[in-house]
Amino acid sequence: MTSAMSDTASDKPAAKPATPDATEEVVLVRKAQKGDLAAYDDLVRRYQERIYATIYHMTSNHEDANDLAQDTFIKAHHALKSFKGGSSFYTWVYRIAVNKTINFLKQRKNRTHMSLNDLDFNAEHDPDLVALVSDRTPRRDAGLAELQEKLNEAMQKLSEPHRLVVTLHDVQGLAHEEIAEIMDCNIGTVRSRLFYARQQLQGYLADYLK
Amino acid sequence: MKPENQDFENIRRLLKLKRYEQPPPRYFSDFSGQVINRIRAGYPADRAESLTATLEMPWLQRLSSVLDVKPLFAGAFGAVVVGVLVGAAVYSDEVDIPTASPSLAVSQVPSPAPVTPVTVSVPVGNSGAFALGAGSSTNAGSIFDRIGTPSVQPVNHTIFRQ
Numbered sequence: 001m002t003s004a005m006s007d008t009a010s011d012k013p014a015a016k017p018a019t020p021d022a023t024e025e026v027v028l029v030r031k032a033q034k035g036d037l038a039a040y041d042d043l044v045r046r047y048q049e050r051i052y053a054t055i056y057h058m059t060s061n062h063e064d065a066n067d068l069a070q071d072t073f074i075k076a077h078h079a080l081k082s083f084k085g086g087s088s089f090y091t092w093v094y095r096i097a098v099n100k101t102i103n104f105l106k107q108r109k110n111r112t113h114m115s116l117n118d119l120d121f122n123a124e125h126d127p128d129l130v131a132l133v134s135d136r137t138p139r140r141d142a143g144l145a146e147l148q149e150k151l152n153e154a155m156q157k158l159s160e161p162h163r164l165v166v167t168l169h170d171v172q173g174l175a176h177e178e179i180a181e182i183m184d185c186n187i188g189t190v191r192s193r194l195f196y197a198r199q200q201l202q203g204y205l206a207d208y209l210k
Numbered sequence: 211m212k213p214e215n216q217d218f219e220n221i222r223r224l225l226k227l228k229r230y231e232q233p234p235p236r237y238f239s240d241f242s243g244q245v246i247n248r249i250r251a252g253y254p255a256d257r258a259e260s261l262t263a264t265l266e267m268p269w270l271q272r273l274s275s276v277l278d279v280k281p282l283f284a285g286a287f288g289a290v291v292v293g294v295l296v297g298a299a300v301y302s303d304e305v306d307i308p309t310a311s312p313s314l315a316v317s318q319v320p321s322p323a324p325v326t327p328v329t330v331s332v333p334v335g336n337s338g339a340f341a342l343g344a345g346s347s348t349n350a351g352s353i354f355d356r357i358g359t360p361s362v363q364p365v366n367h368t369i370f371r372q
Contacts, residue, residue, distance in 0.1 A: 044242040123230035128223040170225040198218040
């Protein structure tokens with residue numbers, strides 16, 4: 001997968017019609033290409049949370065995610081002149097982030113050091129999560145913090161492509177088509193990876209799911 | 211069975227937990243500013259990768275990579291190496307002298323010849339007289355010769371000549 005995903009990310013035709021938001025993005029990109037740093041600052045603000053979150057869920061480490069997210073936007077700025085607008089800026093930056101993260105994880109190999117972010121207060125009120133920590137769970141003493149740690153450990157056991165598909169689809173809510181475009185593979189590959197990754201996770205977290 | 215038909219409802223629910231993992235408050239309010247500052251300062255885009263790669267190198271390769279990119283370090287490193295070599299050479303010369311000299315000096319001293327007292331006259335200054343013994347160094351050419359001798363008087367000294 002990674003070999004097919006070049007760092008500067010080849011552009012593909014955008015499938016979606018241009019929305020007002022997309023038009024505004026095109027204007028910002030053109031300004032940024034001419035050296036307007038304020039315009040680039042706007043672009044960073046638009047996507048910083050999603051890019052950071054993707055990297056964070058892949059690494060389970062806030063500090064690494066911070067460094068890699070910053071490096072992603074700096075690299076994107078350096079390569080901005082080569083961006084022709086064939087794909088959306090969003091997809092293009094995502095590819096840079098994904099490639100950077102996968103390269104980083106390969107260098108890190110199995111030396112996983114988790115540095116997890118705190119759970120938002122609202123997690124305690126999510127009905128799905130409340131149900132998981134209910135009497136249906138064999139580990140009734142398991143709180144959300146323990147579940148968070150076990151879930152991240154299980155995620156780190158997945159291979160990078162499988163972890164990426166789960167992150168983009170089940171955590172960030174991207175469509176199969178978008179994931180296929182970011183990962184530069186077909187939709188069937190995305191689906192089969194998602195199936196396998198969920199199956200793996202279910203096995204790792206069996207004690208917390210039955 | 212198609213992949214979509216398998217029930218992964220529980221694992222999907224559990225994965226929702228990750229959406230609640232949030233970085234520290236106000237983290238994103240500073241983020242873009244840091245990126246723009248790094249762009250203005252001309253920072254490289256591969257900080258994390260280069261750091262990780264550097265940490266994984268053996269020490270010799272790491273040293274070499276530091277010297278490659280920083281000529282000042284390379285110069286300083288070269289100067290230190292040369293200094294150590296010169297210091298080692300000087301130290302080894304100094305160590306050789308005391309080991310060889312005393313034994314040779316003792317063994318090669320000729321047997322004393324009959325001593326004949328000789329009286330010579332040496333002009334010296336007011337500071338007083340001094341005696342020259344056999345084998346001692348003379349003061350010829352010394353900086354003390356340049357000091358003026360306002361009142362010179364002849365003084366008789368007795369020395370022993372072999």
